[in-house]
Amino acid sequence: MADSSFDIVSKVERQEVDNALNQAAKEISQRYDFKGTGATIEWSGEKILMQASGEERVLAILDIFQTKLIKRGISLKSLDSGEPQLSGKEYKLFSTIEEGISQDNAKKVAKTIRDEGPKGVKAQVQGDELRVSSKSRDDLQAVQALLKGKDFEFAIQFVNYR
Numbered sequence: 001m002a003d004s005s006f007d008i009v010s011k012v013e014r015q016e017v018d019n020a021l022n023q024a025a026k027e028i029s030q031r032y033d034f035k036g037t038g039a040t041i042e043w044s045g046e047k048i049l050m051q052a053s054g055e056e057r058v059l060a061i062l063d064i065f066q067t068k069l070i071k072r073g074i075s076l077k078s079l080d081s082g083e084p085q086l087s088g089k090e091y092k093l094f095s096t097i098e099e100g101i102s103q104d105n106a107k108k109v110a111k112t113i114r115d116e117g118p119k120g121v122k123a124q125v126q127g128d129e130l131r132v133s134s135k136s137r138d139d140l141q142a143v144q145a146l147l148k149g150k151d152f153e154f155a156i157q158f159v160n161y162r
Contacts, residue, residue, distance in 0.1 A: 004140055005133035006161040007126075008109060008147070010101045010154050012078045017097055020068035021048060027064055034060075038090065041065060050093040058084045058091045065095075075155035098154065100128030105154055112150060117143045 025041050028034050039052040041061050050061040066076055081095040101109070109130055110123040118139040124131045134140050144158055 003133040003135055004137045004162060005131055006140060006144070007159050008101070008130040008132060008156050009159055010078070010099060010128075010156055012074055012097050012099055012155075014097075016072045016074055017069070018043075020065065020072045020074065023068045024061070024065040027068075028061060044094070046096065048095045048097075050095070051090050053090060055084045055086075055091050058093045062093060062095070077153065077155040101130060101154065101156070102128075105152070106130050109147065109152070109156070112147070113143055117146055 021041060021043065028039050028041060034052075034057070037053045037057055039057055039061055041048065041050045041064075043049070048065070050058050050065070052058045052061060062081060066079065069076060069079060078098050079095055080098050082093060084091045084093045103125065106125040106129075110125065113121060113123045113132065118134070118136075120136070121132060121134040121139050121143055124133075132140065132143055134143075140161070147156060
């Protein structure tokens with residue numbers, strides 16, 4: 001019998017991020033505490049730019065955006081935000097959406113599977129994802145349960161289960 005396998009990836013649905021950003025922009029434009037402050041949130045290339053007249057307001061925009069991401073099922077581990085910076089009279093905050101598993105992080109996951117997972121389960125790094133294979137589907141499900149219980153500093157999803 002052939003090996004069963006699945007892939008561990010770290011991907012974010014771009015459309016869902018876009019929807020969350022649009023919802024946050026709409027809420028910011030309608031909220032009373034943001035009236036007349038020039039508060040905005042928008043795409044700036046591959047980054048998300050948040051601007052407001054005060055540092056607290058920029059952090060409030062970030063909080064609104066994070067709330068919208070959670071409601072859309074996107075892990076906050078995918079969002080990498082910097083610190084608010086003063087630019088002229090406005091504060092700016094840049095955030096990026098992290099995708100893909102780095103080599104170091106893939107090695108950490110593979111080591112966790114080797115050390116704590118069932119015997120006979122193999123994990124291979126393939127670019128920015130990790131392929132996990134075994135003869136037993138039950139072992140693969142045990143690996144998924146193990147990894148869901150771990151708290152990595154990046155988001156993971158399981159795809160291509162076969």
